[in-house]
Amino acid sequence: MKQPLLNVQNLKKYFPAGTDIFGRTTSYLKAVDDISFSIAKGETLGLVGESGCGKSTTGRTIIQLYKPTAGNILFNGKNIITHADKNLCRNMQMIFQDPYASLNPRMTVSDIIGEPLDIHKLTSGHERTERICELLELVGLNKKYSNRFPHEFSGGQRQRIGIARALAVNPSLIICDEPISALDVSIQAQIVNLLETLQQELGLTYLFIAHDLAMVKHISNRVAVMYLGKIVELAPANELYTNPQHPYTKALLSAIPIPDPAKTAMNQKTKLIGDVPSPINPPSGCRFYTRCAYAKPICADQEPLLSDIGAGHLAACHLTT
Template structure:
C-alpha cells in the first residue's frame, strides 16, 4: 500500500524508543489589552513552563480539567501558535521560532487530529478533496496518483474507498473523525498531536476510534501526543501520562505508576472521579470533591497553583513553588506533600529534564 511508511528505508528516521520531541520551559501568555490605546494590562498564562519529551513510537497523554492549557500546548507543538518562551526541539532541530515558510516542510512530519469532526472538515468539499489536500499543498505526487492514495487511506481507516466523492454531511460523527485521521496520515507524519479525538463522539463509537488509533500506531510506528480529559480512555492507549493543572505539569509518570500509585493530590482527585461500573468497588472507593473553582490563569495563585483547592496545603505551599522532581524512577511530581509516600522507594533526586524522564 502506498500510504504505509517504510521506516527502514530512511536512515534519518529516529528508531523506536529514541527521543523525537523535547520541550523545555515552554510558555504561552496571551496579552490582555484595554482602553482606547489597547495597552496591555495583564496576560493569560495559558502554558507556563512545561518540560517533557516524547520518544519515537510512544503515546504521551496530557490530561487535566478544561482550561488547564492542554490544547494550547498541542497548538504550540504544531506551531499553530507562537511560543512566548521556551524551546521545542524536533528530531534534534530547534523549531521554536521558525517562520511559516520554514515550517512548511515540517508540516509533513507533525500533524494534528482536531477535536470536532463536524467543524474540522469543509462541508463544501468531497472526501477525496479533503483527504487529498495535503498532497496538493505539499506538492507530493503519490506513485499511483492522488485518487488511489486517498482510497488507500480511506480503506486504512475503515471507510469504503468508493465513498471518495461523498460529502462530510453524508457521514456519521465517527466516520467524519476517521476522515480527519485519514487526512492526517496522508503525508506519513512522524508525530501526531491528537486533540481530544473522541470527546465529541458518542460513547458507543469512542472505543472504535481509540482502537483504530492504536492499530494505526502498531502498523505504522506512529508517535502520539494525546490530549484528553477522559482518564479511562487515556489508561488504555498511553505509555506515559502528564497531568496538567493551570498551565503546569504537576505529575508525569508511566501509565501503571500513575494509575496505581498517584502521588499528586490533584491526580488522586481526578482518578477518584473516574466512573466504576462495579457497585461494590464503587462503594469502597473514596470520592474526593475539590472545593471551589479553578483559579483564573489571568491571576494564578502564587507558589503551588493547586494550594487553593488542596486538602493537604500548608503554609509552604503558598510561598514556595514545588519543583517537578523524580520521587521514583520515571515518576515526577510537583508537590511538597505527595500522596502514597509509603510507596516511595527512591530518595528525591531533584529536578530533571524531560529527556532524562524518558530514559
C-alpha cells in the first residue's frame, strides 16, 4: 500500500479547564480525543461536524499551532512531533476561516505574501517581486494590487490573498480551516472552484474543514465526521452521503437543505434529542448515546471502536457491529 502523505495516529489535544487552590490542573477540556486518519497525496479529506466538535483544533494541532497532548503526526513518514524540521513545516500551510483577521492590516499585500518567502529565505529582490505577482495572478488577482492593504479588498479577495500566502512556499499539504464559511454564497463557489483548480495544477493535498455538507461532498474524496472530539464515521464521499451508518451522520445529512419543495416535504428529518454534552466531562461509552434514538445499554458502557464495515467505510457504532 502506498504511504500516505499525512498519517495522524491517536492524536489528542486537551486544554486545562480547572485548577485547585494550589494552581494544579484538575480538569481538562478534551477538544480532540484519540483520533486517527490518513490522507493520500493529491487527496482531499473533508472534516465535518457541529461547532465545538474539535475540527479546527485538529487542523491547528496537525500544523503545530497547538502542541499535541499525545499521539503522532507523520508527514511523508517522518514524525513532526518528535523530529522538528523546518522543511516539513514549510510543506504544510493553512488557510484560515476569517480572511480579514488572518491578514495583518498594517502590511501591504506584497508584504503579506512575501513574508513566508523571507522567513524561509526562498527569494529576494526582483525574484521576490516576480514571485508575488505570479502568486496574485495564480489566485485570480491583478498584480497591481500588491501595494494595497487588506481593508481595500472584499471578503472573497482577502481569502484569495490568504490562499496566495499559503502557496508562496510551495507546500504539499494545505489545511483549509472553514475557508468559505465567512463568505457570501456566490463567492463560496468561486473559492472552492479555485481550490480545485489549484489542486489539479499543483498536485496539492487538502484537509478541508467545513460546516457546509453539500460543499464538502463536492470537493472531497473522503469525508470524516467528528462528534465531541471523536471521529465517528469515515468513508468515501459518495458512500457516506448515500449510505450513512452512524446515527449522528444520518442526522447531519438530513439537515442539508433541498432546493425542491416537493422533495423537502418528503424528506424525513432526523431530530437530535438533548444538548451536546460538555467536552470537559464527556459521557462514558459512546459519546453520542445521550442524544441517540437507537441507544442500547451497551452504548453507555462500552466505547465503540472505529471499525471497517466494508469498502473502506469506517464507523464507530455498536449498531453496525
